[in-house]
Amino acid sequence: MMNHTPLTMRMCIRLLERWLAPDLADHVTGDLIEQRERGILWMLGETLSALWHLHARPQPGDGFVHTFLADLRIAARLLRRSPAFAIVSVITLGLAIGATTAIFSVIEPVLLRPLPYPSPEQLTFVWERNRDGTRENVGFATFHDLAEQSKTIERSAAIGSWEPTLSGNNNPERVSGDRVSWTYFRTLGVKPALGRDFVAEEDVPGHNQFVILSDGLWRRRFGADSSIIGKPIAIDGNPMTVVGVMPASFDNVASPTAQIWRALGYLNQPFACRTCHHLRMIARIRPNVSMAAVQLELDQIHARLEKEYPKDYASIGAKVVSVQDEMTRDMRPALLALSAAVFLVLLIAVANVVSLQLARAIRRGEEFAVREALGAGRSRLLQQLLTEGLLLAALGGIVGLGIAYLSLPLLVARLPVELPRLSAIHLNTASLAATTGVVLALAIVMGLAPSRRRGADLGSALRSGRRLSGGSHHATRASLVVAEVALAVMLLVSAGLMGRSLVRLLGVNAGFDATHLLTLEINSTGANYRTNESIYAYHDRVREAVGAIPGVKSVAVSNQIPLGGNVDMYGVIDPDNVPANPELAPAGDRYTVSTNYLATMRIPVLAGRGFVPTDAMDTTNKIALVSTALAHRLWPNESALGKRIRIGAPEAPARTIVGVTGNVRHRGLDATTTQQLYIPERQLFFADNQEILIVRAEGDPAALAGSVRQAIAAIDPTQPIIKIATMDQVVAASTSQRRLALVLFGAFATAALLLAIAGIYGVLAGSVAERTREIGVRSALGATPSDIVALVVGQGGRLAVVGIVLGLAGSFALTRYLQSMLFGVAPNDPVTLVGVCALLGGVTLAACLIPAVRAARVDPSMALRSE
Amino acid sequence: MTMLGELEQIVLLAVLRVGRDAYGVPVHDEIQTRAGRDLTLGTIYKTLNRLEEKGLVASHVGEPTPERGGRRTRCYVVSAAGKRSLEATFKTLRRMATGLDVGLEPT
Numbered sequence: 017m018m019n020h021t022p023l024t025m026r027m028c029i030r031l032l033e034r035w036l037a038p039d040l041a042d043h044v045t046g047d048l049i050e051q052r053e054r055g056i057l058w059m060l061g062e063t064l065s066a067l068w069h070l071h072a073r074p075q076p077g078d079g080f081v082h083t084f085l086a087d088l089r090i091a092a093r094l095l096r097r098s099p100a101f102a103i104v105s106v107i108t109l110g111l112a113i114g115a116t117t118a119i120f121s122v123i124e125p126v127l128l129r130p131l132p133y134p135s136p137e138q139l140t141f142v143w144e145r146n147r148d149g150t151r152e153n154v155g156f157a158t159f160h161d162l163a164e165q166s167k168t169i170e171r172s173a174a175i176g177s178w179e180p181t182l183s184g185n186n187n188p189e190r191v192s193g194d195r196v197s198w199t200y201f202r203t204l205g206v207k208p209a210l211g212r213d214f215v216a217e218e219d220v221p222g223h224n225q226f227v228i229l230s231d232g233l234w235r236r237r238f239g240a241d242s243s244i245i246g247k248p249i250a251i252d253g254n255p256m257t258v259v260g261v262m263p264a265s266f267d268n269v270a271s272p273t274a275q276i277w278r279a280l281g282y283l284n285q286p287f288a289c290r291t292c293h294h295l296r297m298i299a300r301i302r303p304n305v306s307m308a309a310v311q312l313e314l315d316q317i318h319a320r321l322e323k324e325y326p327k328d329y330a331s332i333g334a335k336v337v338s339v340q341d342e343m344t345r346d347m348r349p350a351l352l353a354l355s356a357a358v359f360l361v362l363l364i365a366v367a368n369v370v371s372l373q374l375a376r377a378i379r380r381g382e383e384f385a386v387r388e389a390l391g392a393g394r395s396r397l398l399q400q401l402l403t404e405g406l407l408l409a410a411l412g413g414i415v416g417l418g419i420a421y422l423s424l425p426l427l428v429a430r431l432p433v434e435l436p437r438l439s440a441i442h443l444n445t446a447s448l449a450a451t452t453g454v455v456l457a458l459a460i461v462m463g464l465a466p467s468r469r470r471g472a473d474l475g476s477a478l479r480s481g482r483r484l485s486g487g488s489h490h491a492t493r494a495s496l497v498v499a500e501v502a503l504a505v506m507l508l509v510s511a512g513l514m515g516r517s518l519v520r521l522l523g524v525n526a527g528f529d530a531t532h533l534l535t536l537e538i539n540s541t542g543a544n545y546r547t548n549e550s551i552y553a554y555h556d557r558v559r560e561a562v563g564a565i566p567g568v569k570s571v572a573v574s575n576q577i578p579l580g581g582n583v584d585m586y587g588v589i590d591p592d593n594v595p596a597n598p599e600l601a602p603a604g605d606r607y608t609v610s611t612n613y614l615a616t617m618r619i620p621v622l623a624g625r626g627f628v629p630t631d632a633m634d635t636t637n638k639i640a641l642v643s644t645a646l647a648h649r650l651w652p653n654e655s656a657l658g659k660r661i662r663i664g665a666p667e668a669p670a671r672t673i674v675g676v677t678g679n680v681r682h683r684g685l686d687a688t689t690t691q692q693l694y695i696p697e698r699q700l701f702f703a704d705n706q707e708i709l710i711v712r713a714e715g716d717p718a719a720l721a722g723s724v725r726q727a728i729a730a731i732d733p734t735q736p737i738i739k740i741a742t743m744d745q746v747v748a749a750s751t752s753q754r755r756l757a758l759v760l761f762g763a764f765a766t767a768a769l770l771l772a773i774a775g776i777y778g779v780l781a782g783s784v785a786e787r788t789r790e791i792g793v794r795s796a797l798g799a800t801p802s803d804i805v806a807l808v809v810g811q812g813g814r815l816a817v818v819g820i821v822l823g824l825a826g827s828f829a830l831t832r833y834l835q836s837m838l839f840g841v842a843p844n845d846p847v848t849l850v851g852v853c854a855l856l857g858g859v860t861l862a863a864c865l866i867p868a869v870r871a872a873r874v875d876p877s878m879a880l881r882s883e
Numbered sequence: 884m885t886m887l888g889e890l891e892q893i894v895l896l897a898v899l900r901v902g903r904d905a906y907g908v909p910v911h912d913e914i915q916t917r918a919g920r921d922l923t924l925g926t927i928y929k930t931l932n933r934l935e936e937k938g939l940v941a942s943h944v945g946e947p948t949p950e951r952g953g954r955r956t957r958c959y960v961v962s963a964a965g966k967r968s969l970e971a972t973f974k975t976l977r978r979m980a981t982g983l984d985v986g987l988e989p990t
Contacts, residue, residue: 070925
């Protein structure tokens, strides 16, 4: 029958047999086996209880584990005897360990873990490098030439974003995907789980109606049907054949949100030009070739291309960035700052618990003196203290793991979806290992701290028959409090700077009026929308239908909106001043808009006129509006009105500038370039089949969402309507990363502040209790209550001031690393610094007052009589 | 003679009630049924060990059975000293309770 015993039971029996006297183990395990149907939990509980109660007392010569168990029992008993200390310490440690574990669980997969591909260090992105060091997507021709000519690159692929509509069964859905070279998955080194990879013949225009699905999309939309391989599915109204499904484990770090891939098929297409920068290039470099060698070679190839096509390049070289670095580029500063912050919180928590322990150690002085007098050696006492530290740290670790387990999903839900490897974030072996490491380190710190001063005066403590005076412990506790205050100052300054940055950022004039605006994306793909005119007509019908809804003031369409995350830029060429290399012409965000776009967005027209309905119908006299910044860039000293421009290429038709608008923040509230270009919808050579509908409401824009959706669906139910959001939400979303960092820093700073206050309070309360007699003598000698209050507050105040000064110095040293997360405030922003000092000063005073008042109430006669 | 502790009283009474074959499990179940207390086997054996050291119970090793994975039981019986201890303890309690309405008056 023992053959079928479950693992847990075997483990319990093993434990009992190992640690109990043999005959005792026999009876107890026999009882457990007899009662095994009571379940695993019961068995575990009984085993622990039996180990606890029945294992033999350690004898001299017993092994380490016996002594350890005995020590653990003593430690647990001691903790139970001072529940307040135990609870406060465990919660303090638990919060700090929980925060540390949670942040580590985010950082480990995102920043530290190697990419989930074979030889990930060989994977790089390749960009074109501009004069100012910035980078740009590559054009297909450039990608093709680099891939052909490079000898350091083993294999490479181009990636273009693609957002197809999955049509069919009347449930249209827009999904995020990529168009990729047939070599894409081969470059990464992954294979589909079902079906096959793309082949070269599919990466050819006209033959590229083949797709590979992500595991998630396959399960969600196609019910995990494996017979789908080789069958067509309807995409943008066209049948495309599914050739493969990627494995569930495939982590697509290059585009974390992509769910479907289609063969690129760009070769010799008009948009496969050198100046059409809409592809990313990923490459696997040959083994044992350094990144620098690749950089050098690609620069050389680029130089040859530049010579060969002098009018096609604004870039001056290639930029090779390892995929690992690239993936975390945007988040790295924030994540590193967060780990630093959480580390500070951990330090403060430890300082607090050590401080509490020291207070306890003073009271336990006699206990230790007795033990030593009875013959316990120093190392034996140290072992006991380390065991106590370990118990405390381990309890904190368990609470911390619980907190991390609960808070991690909340944290992940707030991380940007573009963050690669988001799905890899959960409590795992690595986080457990990290937590264990932290617990062990804490155990050592907390075990050693109270033992630091054991020694010479122990015997004298016994002889004196009085409490040990805690002189040097007080000094240690005081310096711990100073350290806590200093660390809290640093965290508060960081959080304050981020908060002020966000306020500054939201105070930026974005150039339009975001209130009362509803935005949503409408689509026009499939057989009914093959011509530009059919798409324009659809837009007109949608605008008309939505405009008729009560509560709608005006409706406009545009191919993009400010802060919406799109990048769609066109070179703007002054025909009277064509640069030798047209690629060096200034670029503007291209807005192809309906007549009342500017009015709906409330973007001011500062010179000339806005669009009028007749512009849309007039396809001969082409016009444009430009933003002030673009006008100034093109004609610094002249009016732009009446000037002519060509957009995209020198041979494009000329347009007359009829108006100059205010600038809008397109790429972000913190964006520096705000060059825009507005063109009437029917005057561009193509129609966008994804458009943003902008609705200005009389009242709450969100309340209109339902009726707007209905009105559009009534026109064509096969077209998906997505990304419904108020413009206020769009603006807020553009700052979500900053908000998240602020919330986390704010939480850490608050925790630090509370712990520091608790620290100051604890030190002062302890000191007042110890000095009762001294205070009594002072009162007896004529000190007034206010003298006593001043004495105590002064003691706390000195600690706080030293802490604040040190903290400010630390902030000066550290906050410059936050620079990239700040906006409109300097790292040494005086308002923040003064504010933090005032805040800490205020709360310190409050923390001092309670013990101070208690001290002032000391009755001198009582205090003296008690001696 | 010192008073028995509460746990000692309960375990002694349980062993008496079970009679023959009073090993961990039946003693545990008896206490759970009668006193409504779910003691762990560890607590029970610890108390029994203490009682045995004091000579208040005696024990002998029982037979191994297949239900116990071939392990033997240790069965306890209350010794004469054990019974005397219980009697003395209850007598003390009753004397203390005399004249008080606490449900422990001599009958």
